[in-house]
Amino acid sequence: MAxxxxxxxIRIWVTPPGPNPWKAVFLFEELGLNYELKPFRFDDVKKKPFIDVNPNGRTPAIEDPNTNLTLWESGAIYxxxxxxxDKENRLAYDSFHERHLCNQWLHFQMSGQGPYWGQAGWFQxxxxxxxxxxxxxxxNEIRRVLGVIERVLADKPADAQWLVGNKMTFADMAWLPWNFRLSEVMLLSWDEVWEGLPHVRAWHEKMAALPSWQRCIEIRGRLMEAQGLQWNGVPKGIETFTEYEKKIAEGEDTTALQH
Ligand SMILES: N[C@@H](CCC(=O)N[C@@H](CS)C(=O)NCC(=O)O)C(=O)O
Incomplete structure (x- = not known):
């Protein structure tokens, strides 16, 4: 064994319900890195000990004892x-143009996907x-941003439908965890989510089928179970989002679903 x-x-701090921690775990899994998870409850994200790791109280954060670096913000972690x-550039390029283009798409994901998908889910x-x-x-912003990606992918050769160059890079991977929640965020069936977006759909489904992502889903399921949460973040014992929304309106503790 290697x-x-x-x-x-490398320690990864995760609150299981939200998508952002899984963005980090997906990359670690895909690269086959040595990591350990530090799962904790979403209710504790703005409390010690986590705010000593990330003063902004958001997951993911990592602590790397090999380099003595603590880091938060998923884009910076990527x-x-x-x-x-990733010294061999399995999920990146060392050429000048492609390096910068990967960073461009990562920044677009951080500024154009995370906050908008998050606010859509919040208001929904x-x-x-x-x-x-x-x-x-x-x-509407979700549709607009996915429309940008649709056009870019559609313009590429059939065997190279990735954001940069002709292979999957970290710039593609960064988009998966939030897109994986779209049906729930938009309250639409998957066919409705992907309407008019065939290239985005194919791109998304290729990544969602990877063993590395399947492992993320399996680990997330176990951690959610351990915290008494259903897969969508709704506490067990509450059947529907409508019932959950009613409890939120009544002022009951709702922290488990917030991302
Ligand atoms: N820009 C941050 C966003 C991280 C983020 O919002 N994480 C959620 C979990 S998915 C969180 O910790 N939220 C805590 C809160 O909203 O108080 C990143 O990409 O790392």
């Missing part, structure tokens, strides 16, 4: 892991009052 790489496991642990499910115009605004 020696673990890197020699000391750039770090790729620079330090968690906000204490129904504001249809807010849901509409963020869902």
């Amino acid at each position: 020696a673990p790489y890197p020699p000391k496991p 750039q770090y892991v790729i620079e330090v642990y 499910h968690l906000h204490h009052e129904k504001i249809p115009s807010a849901v509409e605004r963020y869902c």
Whole structure:
């Protein structure tokens, strides 16, 4: 058996319900890195000990004993892991143009996907009052951003439908975990989510089928179970989002689903 790489496991702090921690775990799994998970409850994300690791109180965060570096913000974690642990450029390029293009797509994901998908989910499910115009605004933005990706992928040769060059890179992977939640975020069937987006759908499904992502889903399921949560983040014992929304409106603790 090959020696673990890197020699000391990198600790990844995760709150299981939200998509962002799984963005980090997906990259570690795909590169086959030596890591350990530090799962904790979403309710504790703004408390010690986690705020000593990330003063902003958001997951993921990593602690790497091999380099003595603690890092938060999933985009920064991606750039770090790729620079330090993907020396063979399995999920990156060393050529000038492609390096910068990968960073461009990563920044677009961080600024154009994370916050908008997150706000769509918030106004759809968690906000204490129904504001249809807010849901509409963020869902429209989701469609607009996916439309950008659709055009880019459609313009590429059939065997190279990735954001940069002709292979999957970290710039593609970064988009998967939030897209994986789209049906729930938009309250649509998957066929409705992907309407008019055949290239995005194929791109998404290729990544979702990877063993590395399947392992993420399996690990997430176990951690959610251990925290008494259903797969969508709704606590066990609450059957539907409608029932959950009612509890939120009544002011009961709702922290488990917030991402
Ligand atoms: N920009 C951050 C966003 C991280 C983020 O929002 N993480 C969620 C979990 S998916 C969180 O910890 N939320 C805590 C909160 O909203 O207080 C990143 O990409 O790492």
